[in-house]
Amino acid sequence: MLRLYNALTRSKKLFKPIKNKHVSMYSCGPTVYDHAHIGNLRAYIFADTLQRVLREVEGYSVDWVMNITDVDDKMIGRIQRDNPNEDPNSALGILADTYTDIFIDDIEKVGIKRADIAKLPRATDHIKGMQLLITKLMREKIAYESDGSFYFSLDAYKKSGKKYGVLVDLDYTPQARVTDDQDQKEGVADFVLWKAQKMSEPYWDFEYLDQNYPGRPGWHIECSVMSTQYLGAPFDIHTGGIDLKFPHHENEIAQCGGHQANFFVHNEHLQVHSEKMSKSIGNITKLSDIKDPLAFRLLCLQAHYRTQMDYSPKALDSAHERINNLRAYADQLFLATEHQLPTADESGITAEFWQIFSASLEDDVNTPAALAALAAIEGKVFSQQTLQLLYKVDKVLGLQLIDERPISSEARATLADYETAREAKEYIKSDKLREELKTNYQLQVSDTQYGPLVSRIRK
Ligand SMILES: [Zn+2]
Structure with a gap:
């Protein structure tokens, strides 16, 4: 049985899906305005590994949904810079198409199967749903309108008996207040649900109480709407990078009335020289800079998802060497002739390996321990049974160690x-x-x- 660290309880908890044998999982996806960098990819590699563990070790079926953010300040900044004379809504669509394709290409290179993601919904295809949720929040008097924009009122939310600050301890001293959006908010920590149209920005009509409020959705509302539309509320697992914990996930939960998902699971940052990899710092590496993307996947799995991981070309080189050694061992098993290897491993090492391997993954997806367990068989144990288990290892870790091309x-x-x-x-x-x-x-x-x-x- 899988134990998973849940940010809601801040402890490892036994994972049980809401529906028997079926898991619903949502991952905050990319903003498709540029190439993802490998720091972003760490989050998707983790989410993918988690859903693989759920399928291949726990035997669940998994409905995995990941959103595509195709409207926000970054997207708009990009079209205003590159396509200032085009219709903003269509320029936005073209930009989103381009970078969604590149994103899918990138995730496939790091071993994520597109087919494993049940849905990749786009924010702009769900504007209606977001407007319905805003209308509901207005009706409940948890939201208010100001100058054509709509905001979530934290005061009203808390007065209704709900708790804000379920994932993080919030300090409401004036210095600690959230500076998420500076528009016409009543409370400092309120956040925007719908932004009134600004000149030359893409917009959608929003009919509310017989009046039109042209504008665009805030970022947080899209995930509340798309996650629950496809997975129901509450659903089982919500994943994302640690920086999304607050305010993004906290706000998603509040918009969903306090209970969005049973588990919130966050991966730590990828660091370069002890700094987070980010576009604003300018220390990014793109996947296209890496010659062996699966070696990068291995590098990610060598660190536990809840620890910060240091990236360097040297670390990547050792991961490349390590994965080549594993590939060579997989070759030896796969390319052996039919009668060369015994059917079963009589020593029992193979069976013992699988026990340690799966138990490690069931302990909060401890991939470093699972990889360490491979050392017991690698280059030492040769049997058909071992090869069959290596196929399982590939399914769980997604490293594609077995190369099924025959030799001439x-x-x-x-x-x-x-x-x-x-x-x-x-x-x-x-x-x-x-x-x-x-x-x-x-x-x-x-x-x-x-x-x-x-x-x-x-x-
Ligand atoms: Zn999100």
């Missing part, structure tokens, strides 16, 4: 000649064939008690 029949024949020469103790001949396998077929031979096992040579 010529390479197979050379390998058979190599084995014959070795058995006949014709070492000069076998050394020559070993070299041939290396130079002609990029295969490395290792002599084991099961005969020669091969792996692909990777750089």
